[in-house]
Amino acid sequence: MSSVKSSEVAKRFGEFAQLAQHEAVEVTSYNRPYVAILSAREYERLRRLDRQAYRVPDLPAEIFQAIESAEPSTNAKAFDDEVG
DSSP, rough: OOOHHHHHHHHHHHHHHTTTTOOOOEEEEETEEEEEEHHHHHHHHHHHHTTOOOGGGGGOOOHHHHTTTTOOOGGGGGGGOOOO
16 A cells, blocks of 8 residues: 655645555555545445355355454453453
8 A cells, every 4th residue: 555645645636546546545644644545446345345244154264264263462461351
């Protein structure tokens, strides 16, 4: 993902809109991530994924494997005392 200052986007929006057809463009403001520019096709793909729900028996194998192999983050240890 490319990263660019918001002032540059204001000057050269067309260039970054074209780049967004191939990859996401992160726009920063005061050196912090602010927004991202995505192609319309990628935006629609993400919207469809956001709304997918599966019954456990219908879960696609790649999602099942990702869940099965997931490891807790190092920050998760702070919550170990909450699990009996």
